[in-house]
Amino acid sequence: MLVLRSLVFNIVFYIWTTLWCFGLLWTLVAPHRTMIWGIRGYMRTLNFWERLIIGxxxxxxxxxxxxxxxxxxxxxxxxxxxxxxxxxxxxxDPAIVLKKELTYIPIWGWYAAKARMIAVDRGKRGAAIQSLLRGAKERVAEGRPIVIFPQGTRTAVGAWRPYKVGIALLYENLGVPLVPMALNSGLFWPRHKFLRRPGTIVIEFLPPIPAGLSKEAALAQLESVLETATDRLVMAAGGPPTERPANAPPLAKVPAAAG
Incomplete structure (x- = not known):
């Protein structure tokens, strides 16, 4: 039954996504907020199909x-x-930091550009940092939240991957609070896998790290609270904790008031 439900959902997902991609093309010449309204509509309908088909x-x-x-x-x-x-x-209206290659995807890339996401060319380190900071400052001036994945890419449940410096540089240069976001989605919608599992994905926003710390302190605090909370959510749903290699630096000790 799990395989059948996953098969049906994946078929519906790709057909439905294609229909919405073409159906929302008109929003590319509409005001920015109109396109965001359309994106939210698409995401809400996906949530309906997830509940109906997968549970x-x-x-x-x-x-x-x-x-x-x-x-x-x-x-x-x-x-x-x-x-x-x-x-x-x-x-x-979040501005998401993403790799520049994604903006080259036909149609999807047009939406990313219209949504004014922050595209970074990861192959050119110096230029990547400058484009990251420039784009982030523009989005801050618009009053928008900026979402960045500190490990740089999808990381499987239980796997360890170091936190990259990009988020620390944003924190240092933007002067805004940093909110950690923990989750356990990989247990139900694993990367590079066909199966989609029923259950309840939990997303948890943690107390913000206030502006003004050193970038080293902020990055250490972020990793500590985010990895701890994610392991808690994963283990509560029956998944494994993260296996940190022996050569990985230990998680920083964070005062209770920070999260």
């Missing part, structure tokens, strides 16, 4: 930790494609 639901915790006004950073765990399709339902 997959989601729960959001810690919304009170999201600033109610002004720009802020979100450092999010990235286990699956699933969370990228929910970000516009979780916060208002």
């Amino acid at each position: 997959l639901k989601y729960e959001v915790r810690g919304r009170e930790h999201l600033p109610t006004s002004g720009a802020f950073l979100v450092g999010a765990k990235h286990q699956s494609m699933w969370e990228t399709m929910k970000l516009h339902l979780l916060m208002d």
Whole structure:
């Protein structure tokens, strides 16, 4: 039954996504907020199909930790494609840091450009940092939240991957709070896998790291609270904790008041 449901859902997912991609083309010449409205509509319908076909639901915790006004950073765990399709339902008009190659995808790339995402050319380190900072400052001036995946790519449940310096540089240069976002989506929608499992994905926003710390302290604190919370969510759903290699630096000890 799991295989059959996964098969049916994947067929519906790709057909439905294609229909919406073409159906929303008119929003590319409409105001920015109109296109965002269309994207949210698509994401809500996907949630309907997830519940109906797979039996997959989601729960959001810690919304009170999201600033109610002004720009802020979100450092999010990235286990699956699933969370990228929910970000516009979780916060208002987020600007997502993504690799530039994604903007070359026909039609999808047009939407990314219209949404003013922050595209980074990861093959050119110096230029990548400059484009990251420039794009992020523009989005901050617009008062938008900026979402970045600190490990740089999808990381399987239980796997360890170091945190990259990009988020620390954004934190240092933007002067805005940094909200960690933990989740356990990889248990239900694993990367590079066909199966989609029923259950409840949990997304948890943690207390923000205030602006003003050193970039080293902020990065260490982010990794500590985010990895700890993610392991808690994964293990509560029956998954394995992250296996940190012997040569990985230990998680920093964070005061209780910080999260």
